Amino acid sequence: MTTTVSATGLTLRYGGTRALDDVSLQLTRGVTGLLGPNGAGKTTLLRVLATVLPPDRGEFTVLGHDPGTAGGRRSARRTIGYLPQSPGFHPDFTAFEFVDYVAILKELTDRGARHREVRRVLEEVGLGEVRGRRMKRLSGGMRQRVALAAALAGDPGFLVLDEPTVGLDPEQRMRFRELVARRGEGRTVLLSTHQTEDVAMLCHRVVVLAEGRVRFEGTPAELTARAAGRVWRSTERDPGARAGWRTGTGDFRNVGHPPEGADLLEPTLEDGYLLVLDASRAEVTAP
Numbered sequence: 001m002t003t004t005v006s007a008t009g010l011t012l013r014y015g016g017t018r019a020l021d022d023v024s025l026q027l028t029r030g031v032t033g034l035l036g037p038n039g040a041g042k043t044t045l046l047r048v049l050a051t052v053l054p055p056d057r058g059e060f061t062v063l064g065h066d067p068g069t070a071g072g073r074r075s076a077r078r079t080i081g082y083l084p085q086s087p088g089f090h091p092d093f094t095a096f097e098f099v100d101y102v103a104i105l106k107e108l109t110d111r112g113a114r115h116r117e118v119r120r121v122l123e124e125v126g127l128g129e130v131r132g133r134r135m136k137r138l139s140g141g142m143r144q145r146v147a148l149a150a151a152l153a154g155d156p157g158f159l160v161l162d163e164p165t166v167g168l169d170p171e172q173r174m175r176f177r178e179l180v181a182r183r184g185e186g187r188t189v190l191l192s193t194h195q196t197e198d199v200a201m202l203c204h205r206v207v208v209l210a211e212g213r214v215r216f217e218g219t220p221a222e223l224t225a226r227a228a229g230r231v232w233r234s235t236e237r238d239p240g241a242r243a244g245w246r247t248g249t250g251d252f253r254n255v256g257h258p259p260e261g262a263d264l265l266e267p268t269l270e271d272g273y274l275l276v277l278d279a280s281r282a283e284v285t286a287p
């Protein structure tokens with residue numbers, strides 16, 4: 001598969017905090033999930049790739065453009081749609097005005113074509129009916145969808161989404177998955193999330209970031225396979241478990257190092273993710 005976004009050695013510090021530490025990755029068309037605990041550096045990585053924040057070291061290209069140069073940055077920005085974690089809204093803007101404003105910033109200069117595009121993306125996120133409503137009168141989930149519409153305006157080839165399903169109810173989340181999956185056909189989408197379920201259902205690749213470093217890069221099936229033989233059922237809480245809880249059946253589901261002859265269960269992507277984080281913590285604390 002052709003690489004569309006490629007990063008090498010990205011490093012970024014905030015004072016004494018190393019938020020990104022020598023991050024290299026390659027993205028292809030389709031949806032790539034970015035998982036990591038709080039403070040792992042996900043938002044920082046997305047901001048760098050969206051060209052909002054320059055890295056201290058390292059380089060990257062977006063659809064052939066090099067944001068390290070002024071001209072390349074300008075060209076790259078035309079291909080990027082970015083949904084930040086906390087998009088700022090002017091409360092008195094209508095949904096239409098907000099998306100139109102972002103579209104102007106994206107240099108969609110032809111007014112008629114831009115307004116058609118704004119209507120199209122608002123329809124796409126299911127908000128065509130409320131496009132004249134002020135942002136302050138929309139629910140949190142609706143505002144999130146307006147921000148997504150703004151990111152989609154201009155049909156960007158590289159879509160960067162920072163925890164886009166926060167605040168969405170299950171039905172909206174399903175709609176969102178449909179929408180992102182459709183966008184992932186032929187375009188590159190990088191999706192930061194804490195929802196392992198979104199990654200399992202939507203993504204063709206997954207990157208795990210912890211302490212500013214890439215700890216895993218592969219397919220969701222490969223991440224799940226990291227937990228093969230590491231999940232088991234028991235009638236009591238197993239002291240050898242990294243995590244264990246009583247399920248609805250009354251049995252315990254354990255993740256970690258099973259005892260000899262344990263009743264093994266099918267792992268999930270979340271189990272694999274947990275064990276990758278465990279391994280990276282052990283590496284960090286090793287003498």
Ligand SMILES: Nc1ncnc2c1ncn2[C@@H]1O[C@H](COP(=O)(O)OP(=O)(O)OP(=O)(O)O)[C@@H](O)[C@H]1O
Nearest residue numbers: 014017018019036037038039040041042043044045
């Ligand atoms: N503006 C800032 N100034 C100082 N430190 C920062 C700043 N932004 C982030 N950090 C620190 O950099 C590290 C990475 O933060 P970042 O927000 O990228 O992580 P994250 O993986 O997105 O976290 P979360 O899942 O909680 O959103 C954290 O230690 C954080 O405290």
